[in-house]
Amino acid sequence: MAVYTHLGAEELARLIAHYDVGELVSSKGIAEGVSNSNWLVETTRGRFILTMYERRIETADLPFFLGLLDHLSAARCAVPRTIHDRDGAAWRMVGDKAVALIEFLPGVSPSNPTPAQARAVGVALAQAHLAAHDFPMARENTLAPRDTLAILTQCGAAALATIDPHLPAMLDTGEAIVRDWPEDLPQSIIHSDLFPDNVLMLDDRVTGMIDFYFACTGAMAYDLAVTHAAWCFDDAGETCDHALGRALIEGYESVRALSEPERAALPLLAEGACLRFIASRAQDWLDTPEDALVRRKDPMDFTRRLEFYRANGQRAFA
Ligand SMILES: Nc1ncnc2c1ncn2[C@@H]1O[C@H](COP(=O)(O)OP(=O)(O)OP(=O)(O)O)[C@@H](O)[C@H]1O
């Protein structure tokens, strides 16, 4: 369920007429995703994704997010471009909500990634990091470890314990991560949420990295660590698939070699990545009623990953 707003046929046709994309033929709400409303729109000229920004995304950030898509796709990265309207605008308002028309890319998100697919994702991520170097805009990471620790602190130990008795321990672990966090690693614009469901693939080829709505200025090795945590475990985070991890990093380094400090920092960066998903999932869990239509994501899937990185250090990446 991710169509929060009803868009009538006439309203949609009027909206599409602002773009040079032919006439509206059909439209279908897309079930996947939880943050925005998305439609697959077909016109006489092709297929497009129409996104309506519902919550969490500030309109003031849209020039950054949509400009980044255009910048990366112009550099031939596997990223959809934004379709601009006849006046050149990357987004329009429908009532009080911003909407953007995005290039449709073929492909499906892998549910059981193979090493060849993980390698291809590593390549695509490194290409995006290099291509984003000359993107002229910046955006602060609002989910850095100190922010995510603040989210957990705000939830409070008692509320966290209602999710799982082991969750409050993450408050102390989070303190340690914040204390040791490296601030001087090489930076670019990073995706920072490159889970398999944000990657479209055809066989072993990445056809699209999507959902750049957490993209920000940050350490490139942190983005690789996020991707490792997101791709290389079973859903519950109980087992790390080292072959996937090796393939991911090998693919990344085939385009951009990691420096020694980046390699040395990977375990801690991965802990910070886990902390970020523990915090956002815990907050969403507490904010979402049990009987809501949206399935709540379990923060404990990432406490297990975090503990794995803590216990294994560099061995997690061998
Ligand atoms: N450019 C695209 N080309 C093809 N399909 C797309 C594209 N963008 C999005 N989709 C489809 O729409 C679905 C939802 O998109 P997305 O994940 O961006 O939703 P969201 O609500 O913004 O994200 P989330 O809830 O994950 O933060 C994707 O799973 C994918 O199937």
Ligand SMILES: N[C@@H](CCO)C(=O)O
């Ligand atoms: N990809 C994230 C959701 C976006 O913050 C998760 O799985 O928790």
